[in-house]
Amino acid sequence: MLDDFMFRAALAGVGTAVAAAPLGCFVVWRRLAYFGDATAHAAILGVALALALDVSIFGGVVVAALAMGTVVSTLSGRGFAADTVLGVLAHSALAFGLVAVSFLSGVQVDLMGYLLGDILAVSRTDLLLIWGGAGVIVALIGLRWSALLTATVGPDLAMASGIDPRREQMVLTFSLALTVAIAIKVVGVLLIAALLVIPAATARGLARTPEAMALSAGATGSVAAVGGLGGSFMLDTPTGPTIVCLAALMFVVSVLLSGLQRTH
């Protein structure tokens, strides 16, 4: 079955959705949407560096995203207006990345593939990286779930319970870098943040506990991935954006549904 490119694509989409779900919830709860954007945009810089140094693209993206995540956490902890810092960093990372890629005259770079994803070209190695990465992310967040949640609810409460909120922030930064690296093939640099935020936001209206929200975000994201794949096949549209469009439609439906619930 792994010989079928559609099957490999579906597995890649579901793996990415599973990894993005719990992390996306923290991105939403902690208002890190822009943070996710900046980290994802840094990935294109990582691609350029990896190609220039002739090392693994996965590795280059992880390093660049991790560096960006660390810079952003450090700067916003020092009293810079977080919003402005993220705005500057997110877009300049993208711009520098694109310029850097253009310098690589020797190699043929599929720029659109990195920007918008190329899920139909997922190889067996990619699948291994995606599911391996997703496993690491889910295990890491699962192990630290309680501490992460406490630090999210109140940093001072966490400190009083012996949890260091800065360490939990680092766990999230690392998971985010890894998520960017595995999602780049599926939806591309430009839409990774959407894959984090939209399923989590969709799940918000359906959940009464944090755990339920993370699980329904995973389900929503998986449905969007598989459905978007099918949709793009039928309509002959780009796959990554189609997945995000479907996720957005599901978000609208969930908002309408919870609005109906409230009025009745």
Add this chain to the structure above:
Amino acid sequence: MRDIAPPLIAVRNLGVRIGTLDVLRNVDLEIHPGEIVTIVGPNGSGKSTLVRAIVGAVRPHTGTITRSPALRIGYVPQKLHIDPTLPITVARFLCLPTRRTADQIAGALNTVGLPDLHKRQMSALSGGQMQRVLLARALLEAPDLLLLDEPTQGLDQRGSAAFYHQIEDVRARLGCAVLMVSHELHVVMSASDRVICLNGHVCCHGTPEVVATAPEYRALFGTGTQGALALYRHTHDHAHDDDHPQPGHHHEDHAI
């Protein structure tokens, strides 16, 4: 009592600097098992910073904070804002970060006078309910020391009286020490074993009677003991002295 057991918390020569501002300097303080100690002081006097330093949320610039070994702290912050995108029931909140049994949760909610609230969303709580849930969470830690940072802010007079009554109740039941920050001087004076008057440094301290008659305290709060009004007048009087809190008062060193 003070000399028998070692202190739960010993603060020595504590200084905290935020940016370029010395929020606290030369603060010495000990909390002993079972006592209720209240910190009073005008706005911006470093009360919350002191509590947050004891919790570990602010790093000292100078000095040390020594906790007794295996000290369990129950902390009730001034307020807690939970992002509305985070769905969480009261029962789940009380299990952060340590899982509790349903019986423990029911017991803690009963103690703070909120039975049957465990299924409620945290975002749907009123201000008073939120403070009580925070207290319930602190109690579940089985604390040796309960830290309360202006726990009755936003409650009306009846609500805050009931809250302080509960604190005394809890102390009697658990035997824990209580360190709290409060604006409500009349309550403080009746409910505390010791009062610490803070204004960047420890101005004066002692039993409520001693502090109430200390000239430093009167310089800060006026001679009236009906706290809220005195405090208002006081801060209003000194509104122009922003960068130099309370220049008008003199104080001698008090042994601590």
